[in-house]
Amino acid sequence: MSGATLRTDERSRLLVGTVLVVAALAVVSTTVFDLPVGAILTVGFVERALQAASPIALAAVGGLYAEKSGVFNIGLEGFMIFGAVAAATFTYLFGGDAPSQTTLWLGILGATFVCGLLSVAFAVLLVRYQANQIVAGLAVWFIGLGFGPFTAVLLWGNRNSPGLTSMSSVTVPGLSEIPILGRVLFDTSPLVWLAGALAVAAWVVLFRTKYGYWVQAAGENPEALDTAGIDVTRIRYAAVIFSGVMAGLGGAVLMAHAGSFTGTGDTMVNGRGWIAIVAYLFGNYNPIGAALAALLFGGLDMLQIQFQTAGIELPNRLVNLFPYVAVIVVLTVWGSTRMPSSVGEHYESEE
Numbered sequence: 001m002s003g004a005t006l007r008t009d010e011r012s013r014l015l016v017g018t019v020l021v022v023a024a025l026a027v028v029s030t031t032v033f034d035l036p037v038g039a040i041l042t043v044g045f046v047e048r049a050l051q052a053a054s055p056i057a058l059a060a061v062g063g064l065y066a067e068k069s070g071v072f073n074i075g076l077e078g079f080m081i082f083g084a085v086a087a088a089t090f091t092y093l094f095g096g097d098a099p100s101q102t103t104l105w106l107g108i109l110g111a112t113f114v115c116g117l118l119s120v121a122f123a124v125l126l127v128r129y130q131a132n133q134i135v136a137g138l139a140v141w142f143i144g145l146g147f148g149p150f151t152a153v154l155l156w157g158n159r160n161s162p163g164l165t166s167m168s169s170v171t172v173p174g175l176s177e178i179p180i181l182g183r184v185l186f187d188t189s190p191l192v193w194l195a196g197a198l199a200v201a202a203w204v205v206l207f208r209t210k211y212g213y214w215v216q217a218a219g220e221n222p223e224a225l226d227t228a229g230i231d232v233t234r235i236r237y238a239a240v241i242f243s244g245v246m247a248g249l250g251g252a253v254l255m256a257h258a259g260s261f262t263g264t265g266d267t268m269v270n271g272r273g274w275i276a277i278v279a280y281l282f283g284n285y286n287p288i289g290a291a292l293a294a295l296l297f298g299g300l301d302m303l304q305i306q307f308q309t310a311g312i313e314l315p316n317r318l319v320n321l322f323p324y325v326a327v328i329v330v331l332t333v334w335g336s337t338r339m340p341s342s343v344g345e346h347y348e349s350e351e
Helices: 003-031 043-067 077-095 101-128 131-157 181-186 190-208 210-220 221-225 232-258 274-281 287-301 302-308 316-318 323-335
Strands: none
Touching: 043 077, 043 181, 043 190, 043 210, 043 232, 043 274, 043 287, 043 302, 077 101, 077 131, 077 232, 101 232, 181 190, 190 210, 190 232, 190 287, 210 221, 210 323, 221 232, 232 274, 232 323, 274 287, 274 323, 287 302, 287 323
């Protein structure tokens, strides 16, 4: 039996074990501690978890592509901040104090375009000039932490924007009447659909197309890809730009669901870019797996509301730590993820 098969079997057993442990904890919580699980796991909770997961999933899919190509984009958090503040800025400039849904969509498109331009500069820095990927990514984060609140102060005189508008749900007639699934899938924000569709499309491209194989080869064996006549540099340029665009879109989606920009503290992004990195590691560099991991973290983030609704008294600060505790657990237990062989290594064609 090959080593790859052994790793797959090990991961399968670990996944099954994790599910069983979670199920056992749920049973113990219900019977021993008398926790109202039914009041916590509601349809509304799932809806909010999907919305919370969407920005993380988008950033995770983008970061996954960059790393698969051999470039570690640690600047996802920074690009999400740029996307969030740019979306709020364009929405305000296009719609004023009372923006419509149309202007909100224009704000999202504008933010995506701006992050695309920033991603081009970032890709040139990493691929052409071979900058240190960790340092450059951290620089994007630090710049975003300062640029977001600075832009808000220039526009609104405050680190936080005023209330703009949030994305309205779209209801599909007939399908929305299906019990439980109808409300969750067919009476929800279109941005949730967008995130899910992009995750599936990213999986198809990565694992079912020639271009996806090129992206994987650029991170695993760039010399062989170069020998086959494929420009490794172009593949990495495209992957890094895509990662920045997706992270920026994730930040814009976060703002659109919230309805305003928050620049205080670590801004409204508040570590979601870092969680996105863990999500695609947890998903083993699979876009659909990364999206499901993002759903896990999004659900943990929404537990605070559910606990309050169910009458469970826990300090807010403690509940807010749940996603980060999960990150530590995932990184500790799920440590068998294998990174691409050439990630972080610069490559120059022999021609």
